[in-house]
Amino acid sequence: MVRIHPSILSADFVNLERDLEKIASADGVHVDVMDAHFVPNLTFGLPMVQRIAEVTSLPIDVHLMIDDPDTWAPQYAIDRVDSVTFHAEATRDAVSLARELRARGTRASIAVKPGTLVDDVLEHLAEFDMVLVMTVEPGFGGQSFMGEMMPKVEALRGRAEELGIELALQVDGGITADTLPIAAASGADVFVAGSAVYGHSSPAERITALRDAGKGAFDTGRIDLRAIHRGIAGTGTAGSLET
Ligand SMILES: O=C(CO)[C@@H](O)[C@H](O)COP(=O)(O)O
Numbered sequence: 001m002v003r004i005h006p007s008i009l010s011a012d013f014v015n016l017e018r019d020l021e022k023i024a025s026a027d028g029v030h031v032d033v034m035d036a037h038f039v040p041n042l043t044f045g046l047p048m049v050q051r052i053a054e055v056t057s058l059p060i061d062v063h064l065m066i067d068d069p070d071t072w073a074p075q076y077a078i079d080r081v082d083s084v085t086f087h088a089e090a091t092r093d094a095v096s097l098a099r100e101l102r103a104r105g106t107r108a109s110i111a112v113k114p115g116t117l118v119d120d121v122l123e124h125l126a127e128f129d130m131v132l133v134m135t136v137e138p139g140f141g142g143q144s145f146m147g148e149m150m151p152k153v154e155a156l157r158g159r160a161e162e163l164g165i166e167l168a169l170q171v172d173g174g175i176t177a178d179t180l181p182i183a184a185a186s187g188a189d190v191f192v193a194g195s196a197v198y199g200h201s202s203p204a205e206r207i208t209a210l211r212d213a214g215k216g217a218f219d220t221g222r223i224d225l226r227a228i229h230r231g232i233a234g235t236g237t238a239g240s241l242e243t
């Protein structure tokens with residue numbers, strides 16, 4: 001299953017309602033909240049997310065790149081927000097926060113920056129509905145995909161299968177029609193794309209192209225998942241998630 005979530009970070013904030021209409025064929029909309037403290041960039045906060053919820057019918061996927069999500073994240077669990085993602089590096093108690101988000105009726109999601117190991121997340125995996133593996137340093141759109149994050153995706157998918165739990169696995173940063181199949185083959189199923197969608201004259205066409213790239217990777221056998229698994233095992237990184 002390939003789900004495409006365009007990131008409005010690359011949209012025109014002055015014409016956001018128009019730009020949201022352009023991605024109506026997507027599976028969700030990814031909304032990056034940045035506070036200029038946790039990341040060196042500033043976007044917007046809850047009032048903007050509330051307005052977005054009024055004008056789009058897409059499921060809203062909020063990515064909080066903010067300090068102290070334990071205090072602020074629950075406020076984002078409003079009607080029409082499908083998932084709230086907070087960062088492992090910023091939270092004091094990821095499990096309590098995830099439980100609070102679920103209790104408020106939204107899906108709970110935890111994100112890890114490129115330099116963060118997933119060991120703690122693996123230990124408490126059943127507490128989360130989604131894990132976001134950052135494939136760039138958070139803060140800005142238009143950066144290059146970090147393929148070296150794929151062992152984290154593999155480990156998370158493997159553990160979810162072992163536990164028999166449904167887990168959405170999101171990758172965010174540098175996703176294009178070329179990089180999406182790599183992440184899909186590693187076990188990701190939710191793909192955030194900002195510049196690859198909004199950097200083109202027809203965002204709707206780019207959404208279709210990204211979806212096809214994900215499906216095509218498996219249909220045509222262009223990606224051999226088992227070979228990728230063997231390759232990762234061969235480099236000795238499968239058990240060690242250090243980056
Ligand atoms: O969270 C972030 C950046 O921190 C993202 O959601 C970006 O918006 C992705 O942009 P592209 O790499 O797809 O241009």
Ligand SMILES: [Co+2]
Nearest residue numbers: 032063172192
């Ligand atoms: Co994001």
